[in-house]
Each structure stands twice: as C-alpha cells, then as structure tokens.
Amino acid sequence: MSEYVFALAVNGLVWGLIIALIALGLSIIFGLLDIINVAHGDFFMLGTVGGLVVAVGTGSFWLALLVVPIVGLLLGAVIERLVIRPTLRQASLTIVTTFGLSIIVQEMVRATYGPQPRRMAAPIEGTVPVFGIDYEIYRIAAAAFAAVCLIVFFLFLNRTRLGTWIRAARHDPETATALGVPVTRVCAFTFALGTAMALLGGVIAAPITTVEFRTGVDILPFCFMAVIIGGLGNLQGTVAAAIMLAVLEGLMTSVLEPTSARILSLGFMCAVLLVRPHGLFAGATR
Amino acid sequence: MSKLEHARNRTRIDRRSFLGTALAGGAAYVALARDMSAFAQAGGPIVIGHHCELTGGFASWGYWHNKCALAAAKVINEGGGIAGRKLELVTEDTESNPAAGARKLRSLIQRNGAAFVTGSVHSGIMLASIPVATELKTVYFSTGEATEATGEKGTRYSFRTGTDTYGLAAAGAPWAYQNLGKRWTIISPDYAWGHSHFKEHKAIIEKLGGKVNDPIFVPLDAKDLIPYLAKIPQDTEVLFSVFFGALSVAFYTQAKSMGLERTMKMYSVSGTIEAIAPADLKGAAEGVYIVENFPRMVKYKDDEFHRQFVKLIGTDDVHAREVGSERVNAKSHSWQSYENLFALKKAIEASGWKAKKDDQGVIEALEGLQMENSLGFPQGAKTLRKEDHSGIIDCYISRVQNDELHVIKKVSKEELVTHLPPRFDLSRQAV
Numbered sequence: 001m002s003e004y005v006f007a008l009a010v011n012g013l014v015w016g017l018i019i020a021l022i023a024l025g026l027s028i029i030f031g032l033l034d035i036i037n038v039a040h041g042d043f044f045m046l047g048t049v050g051g052l053v054v055a056v057g058t059g060s061f062w063l064a065l066l067v068v069p070i071v072g073l074l075l076g077a078v079i080e081r082l083v084i085r086p087t088l089r090q091a092s093l094t095i096v097t098t099f100g101l102s103i104i105v106q107e108m109v110r111a112t113y114g115p116q117p118r119r120m121a122a123p124i125e126g127t128v129p130v131f132g133i134d135y136e137i138y139r140i141a142a143a144a145f146a147a148v149c150l151i152v153f154f155l156f157l158n159r160t161r162l163g164t165w166i167r168a169a170r171h172d173p174e175t176a177t178a179l180g181v182p183v184t185r186v187c188a189f190t191f192a193l194g195t196a197m198a199l200l201g202g203v204i205a206a207p208i209t210t211v212e213f214r215t216g217v218d219i220l221p222f223c224f225m226a227v228i229i230g231g232l233g234n235l236q237g238t239v240a241a242a243i244m245l246a247v248l249e250g251l252m253t254s255v256l257e258p259t260s261a262r263i264l265s266l267g268f269m270c271a272v273l274l275v276r277p278h279g280l281f282a283g284a285t286r
Numbered sequence: 287m288s289k290l291e292h293a294r295n296r297t298r299i300d301r302r303s304f305l306g307t308a309l310a311g312g313a314a315y316v317a318l319a320r321d322m323s324a325f326a327q328a329g330g331p332i333v334i335g336h337h338c339e340l341t342g343g344f345a346s347w348g349y350w351h352n353k354c355a356l357a358a359a360k361v362i363n364e365g366g367g368i369a370g371r372k373l374e375l376v377t378e379d380t381e382s383n384p385a386a387g388a389r390k391l392r393s394l395i396q397r398n399g400a401a402f403v404t405g406s407v408h409s410g411i412m413l414a415s416i417p418v419a420t421e422l423k424t425v426y427f428s429t430g431e432a433t434e435a436t437g438e439k440g441t442r443y444s445f446r447t448g449t450d451t452y453g454l455a456a457a458g459a460p461w462a463y464q465n466l467g468k469r470w471t472i473i474s475p476d477y478a479w480g481h482s483h484f485k486e487h488k489a490i491i492e493k494l495g496g497k498v499n500d501p502i503f504v505p506l507d508a509k510d511l512i513p514y515l516a517k518i519p520q521d522t523e524v525l526f527s528v529f530f531g532a533l534s535v536a537f538y539t540q541a542k543s544m545g546l547e548r549t550m551k552m553y554s555v556s557g558t559i560e561a562i563a564p565a566d567l568k569g570a571a572e573g574v575y576i577v578e579n580f581p582r583m584v585k586y587k588d589d590e591f592h593r594q595f596v597k598l599i600g601t602d603d604v605h606a607r608e609v610g611s612e613r614v615n616a617k618s619h620s621w622q623s624y625e626n627l628f629a630l631k632k633a634i635e636a637s638g639w640k641a642k643k644d645d646q647g648v649i650e651a652l653e654g655l656q657m658e659n660s661l662g663f664p665q666g667a668k669t670l671r672k673e674d675h676s677g678i679i680d681c682y683i684s685r686v687q688n689d690e691l692h693v694i695k696k697v698s699k700e701e702l703v704t705h706l707p708p709r710f711d712l713s714r715q716a717v
Contacts, residue, residue, distance in 0.1 A: 115345035
C-alpha cells in the first residue's frame with residue numbers, strides 16, 4: 001500500500017468536488033431536457049479559457065470567477081434557443097447536435113485563442129503538508145468553493161420559486177404547464193444554468209489544470225461516468241458518484257498502474273449498469 | 287437450336303469469360319494509369335505531400351510544421367524549383383489521430399499524386415503511416431521521436447532528419463548522469479513515445495552505473511497529476527519528464543506546486559516545452575534542463591542561416607515567439623518540415639529523378655546524404671545516416687533561466703555519434 005494513500009484520498013475528494021460541479025451541470029440538462037450534451041466538456045473548456053482571458057485582462061482572478069459564469073448563463077440561453085430547442089425531446093438527435101456544437105466550439109477557440117496550452121497562475125499561493133505531501137492551498141480553497149456552490153445550488157433548487165418550477169418541469173412538464181409554469185422558459189434557464197456551472201467549474205479548475213482548446217475532451221467521460229453511476233438525472237447521486245469515483249481512482253492509482261485504475265473504474269461502472277441499470281442512487285430519480 | 291437461342295448463347299457471359307475480361311480490363315487500366323501518371327510527372331510540378339497535425343492535440347506544433355514547410359516551398363520555388371520543376375506542396379491534416387492520419391496519407395499519395403511525403407510529428411501517426419507509405423512505395427519523412435520509425439518498424443522508405451528517443455538519450459543522458467544525478471525516475475505519458483524514452487534512457491543510465499526507478503506512466507487524458515507525482519520516490523536525484531502540450535503545462539505547474547524541484551533536478555526533452563514559452567508557465571519551468579535539437583535563442587547558433595530562417599518563419603530571436611502573436615515555434619521539431627523539402631530537393635537533383643520509376647535513385651541518394659549548414663539546412667550540418675536513415679545532428683543541453691532557454695552545452699554530431707551506433711540496416715532492404 002502506498003505511503004501516500006491518505007493524501008491521495010484527500011486529493012480525490014478535492015478533485016471530485018470540482019468535477020461534481022461540472023457533472024451536476026450535465027445532469028440537470030439531461031434530467032430536465034433529456035439532452036445528452038456531448039459539448040458539456042467544451043463549455044468547461046470555455047470556462048478555463050474565459051477565466052484566463054479575464055484574469056489576465058483585468059488582473060483579477062476573482063473578477064473572472066464572477067464574470068465568466070454570467071457569460072456562460074447568457075451563452076447557454078443563446079445556444080438553447082438556436083441549437084437545442086429545435087431538437088428538444090429527441091435524445092438521439094441531441095447527441096449529433098451537441099457533437100457538432102462541440103467541434104464548432106473547439107475549432108473556434110483554436111482559431112481565435114490559438115492551439116498552444118497555457119497556465120493560469122493560482123490566485124492563492126503556497127502549500128500545506130497533507131499526509132506527507134506538500135499540497136496546494138489553492139486546491140483546498142477551490143474544493144471548498146465548489147462545495148459552497150453545490151450547497152447554494154441545492155438550496156436554490158429546493159427553496160426558491162424558480163427551483164420549484166425546475167423540479168416541477170422535470171417531474172411532469174404537462175401538469176406544470178397546466179398550472180402556469182412557463183416550461184419553455186424554465187427549460188431555457190436550466191440549460192443556461194447547466195452551461196454556467198460548466199464554465200464556473202472551468203474557472204475554478206484552470207489554475208490546477210491546463211488551459212487549451214481540447215481541455216474539455218478528456219473531462220467529459222469522467223463526468224458521464226458520474227452521471228451514469230449516480231443515476232441518470234439524479235442530481236444528488238451525480239455529486240456523490242463524482243466524489244466517490246475521484247476518491248476511488250485516486251486510491252487505486254496509488255497501488256496500481258494508471259491504466260489498471262481506469263479499467264477498474266470502468267469495470268465498476270459496468271457492474272453498476274448491470275446490477276442497478278438506473279444508477280446507484282436511482283431511488284431519487286425524478 | 288432456334289436463331290433466338292443461338293443469339294442468346296452468343297451474348298451470354300459465363301463466369302470464366304467475365305473474370306477474364308475483368309482481369310484484362312483491370313490490368314489495362316492500371317498500366318494506363320501508371321503511364322499517365324509517369325507522363326504527368328515527367329515535366330510538370332513535383333508534388334510533395336505534407337502530412338501535418340493542423341488540428342487535434344498536436345495542433346500547437348502542427349501550426350509551425352505547416353509554416354516551415356510552406357516557407358521551404360516558397361524558398362525552393364523562388365530559387366528555381368527542384369531540377370527546374372515547380373514544387374507543389376499539398377497538405378493534409380492528420381487531425382492528430384493515427385487512424386485519420388493513415389487515411390490522409392493514402393489520400394495524399396493516391397488522390398493528390400504526392401511523389402514524396404514529409405510527415406507527422408505524432409509518433410502514433412508516424413508508426414501507422416510507415417506501413418502505408420511502404421505499401422505505396424513512397425518515401426516518407428517522419429518528424430516524430432519514437433525510435434521504431436527508423437528502427438524495428440522502419441523500412442527502406444522511412445527517413446528522419448531529426449533525433450529519435452535513441453538519439454536524444456545519447457545526446458543528453460550521459461551529461462545529465464554526470465552533472466545532475468545518478469538515481470533517476472522517469473515520468474511520461476502512457477504511450478509509444480514515453481515508453482520509448484524510458485527504454486532508451488534506462489539502458490544508458492544503467493550502463494553508466496546509475497539506478498533507474500520504476501517508470502511512472504500517466505494516462506494521456508489525465509488532468510490531475512498529483513496521484514502520479516506522489517509516486518515519485520523520495521530518493522530520486524533526477525526526475526526525467528517526457529510530456530507534450532497540455533500535459534506538459536499540467537506537469538510543470540503541479541510539480542512546482544509540490545516543490546519537487548527543491549529535492550531533485552528536473553530534466554526533460556525538448557518536446558516537453560515545445561511551443562510553450564517558459565514565461566507563459568509563470569516560473570513553473572524555472573531551472574529545468576532540456577535537450578534541444580535547435581537552440582531556441584538565436585545567439586546560441588549565431589550565423590546568417592539561422593537568422594534568415596528565423597526571419598522567414600517570423601519569430602523573435604529570444605523566445606521563438608511569432609511576431610504579432612502569442613504562439614511559440616515548436617522549433618526543435620518544426621525545422622525538419624523545412625529541411626526535409628531541401629533534403630528531397632538535393633536527393634532528387636543528385637539522382638536525376640524524373641518520375642516515380644526513379645524512386646530507387648532518390649532513396650540511394652538520401653542514404654548517407656550530407657547536408658551543409660546553409661539556408662536550406664539552418665539547423666546545421668548533418669548526415670542522414672545510411673544504415674538507419676536517421677539524422678546525425680548537433681544537439682544542445684539548455685536550462686530555463688529567467689524564463690529563457692540558455693544553452694549550457696552543445697553536443698556536437700561527432701560527439702553524439704560515439705554514443706549512437708546504428709542498430710538497424712534499412713539500406714539492405716529491397717525497394
């Protein structure tokens with residue numbers, strides 16, 4: 001057993017909280033709109049690029065953290081109106097649509113921002129010892145911020161009128177419409193919210209990872225795994241699954257080759273699909 | 287037999303006659319097409335394909351390979367072309383994907399009629415392409431580093447003017463062993479290029495008496511490297527990292543945040559910092575030692591050819607950054623896309639090549655080709671070794687100091703070759 005097993009478990013928890021924020025965006029879009037959003041990773045990438053551009057342009061990372069999700073909200077609303085709405089409720093068609101969107105977003109960033117990878121400096125410097133390794137303070141702050149965002153999201157979903165409308169539209173759109181809920185606008189807002197969460201995750205993760213036009217490609221499968229294991233459309237399940245997967249993979253990496261660790265993660269997902277086809281936490285779905 | 291039945295029998299085609307007719311027709315078509323191709327190439331432009339990563343994971347390098355190849359074609363055509371014929375450069379995007387790359391190579395050769403191809407810097411694409419180029423009997427210059435391309439998977443048609451993992455290990459490992467430390471750990475991506483570096487460096491370090499710990503291979507899609515960095519043994523004196531693109535940035539950033547440079551020397555190959563300015567890493571690469579093929583700063587190969595080349599490509603003299611943009615030249619590799627066209631020009635003219643049927647002459651001219659330091663070969667004088675079709679070139683060991691790559695030792699091609707005996711003789715294969 002690796003001597004750093006506890007440190008890697010902590011790191012998995014930290015990374016899992018950040019991933020959970022991104023996967024949650026994917027999950028609410030699927031849960032309400034039945035859209036399998038293949039472009040979600042690219043929205044995350046837009047968050048990293050946008051975060052760097054704003055942080056460098058204004059000299060303030062904190063401003064980027066505020067501005068970029070708002071831009072994401074607007075961008076999501078525009079994309080929902082132009083790209084998503086024409087294919088709404090046709091899950092298979094949305095895969096094709098969002099795949100095209102993914103290529104367009106990536107190539108637009110490559111053509112304008114350039115293909116070279118860049119680094120965003122962490123706004124909080126320094127390390128603290130965590131079970132034998134020097135651990136970045138920023139990572140801990142990022143995880144704490146992601147956790148706060150998750151709490152705020154669930155409070156919003158459960159304690160506000162708009163949140164109630166979103167839940168109502170997810171549960172039974174026809175009855176919600178009959179009761180006066182503006183379901184079309186709720187759908188547009190939900191897609192915009194999911195997009196904004198991906199961009200927010202991008203800004204938070206940018207100082208940890210790399211900023212480039214393909215950053216979103218690799219993060220998408222992990223998010224999908226969290227959504228599938230958590231139960232399609234099950235928001236709490238997605239968060240729990242993202243954290244669980246990150247911790248498990250971190251722990252397995254400490255004792256196994258990375259490829260074996262990934263195979264075990266995928267094997268775990270297959271087992272969940274076989275034993276509980278609706279996900280580990282399917283009971284709470286819809 | 288009625289007249290009608292007789293007529294039917296005369297027009298009915300049995301299986302044997304159908305096959306015979308089809309085979310004869312096919313053979314006639316192939317012969318005609320070959321003659322037409324030869325005729326078309328005899329006096330017209332010489333089509334050379336460029337197999338390049340314009341999109342995908344290697345796009346930040348591919349941009350420069352494309353720019354260098356275009357610059358070389360321009361210089362060659364302005365100087366009268368190749369043997370008086372215009373060079374027509376046709377570029378195909380490999381998408382940084384081996385399957386797409388192999389398909390695009392066929393397109394270059396079969397659809398665009400490329401007589402020769404200068405190719406991919408992506409090791410996976412390069413290794414997928416060599417069998418295709420060999421099958422289509424077309425000379426293929428690769429620019430990637432996996433040693434197999436001019437080794438066990440090389441053929442009479444595969445060439446490389448730059449260094450491979452074998453050459454880079456020979457250039458840098460003995461010096462790094464003497465000056466940086468004797469206990470090594472290698473961290474690299476979990477694919478051909480990284481594995482190849484591990485194998486070659488381990489062989490040299492262990493031969494010198496050093497110790498190489500188990501390698502740490504990182505999946506290509508990893509975003510968080512902490513689980514892998516935590517596995518680096520504490521007794522490591524030299525951490526040898528082999529990454530590219532986004533993984534490089536992630537590695538330098540996260541290694542710096544863990545303070546690894548405080549307890550071990552950081553050593554890399556040029557690919558790890560290719561197309562990246564150290565300044566853009568905000569100090570994360572400070573102090574790292576790197577083996578280069580072509581010094582990034584002009585002052586370390588201060589001659590008119592280097593200066594002209596830099597001017598042609600449009601970069602500054604210090605960071606190799608494009609004038610007017612933030613892009614940084616992938617200089618230790620992209621020069622090959624420039625020089626390969628000049629190497630082909632030299633071989634075509636020396637052999638008197640007129641058409642595809644004369645390819646053997648070009649191959650024989652390339653085997654052992656001497657290239658002098660000139661505008662065509664600004665990286666420096668070099669030899670394309672006959673046996674393994676590999677470039678024997680000057681290399682440089684540099685260090686990132688104040689966000690600049692300063693050369694601290696030049697490894698001359700004469701010194702390099704003493705550590706680099708040929709392990710394969712591709713020149714004995716039939717054409």
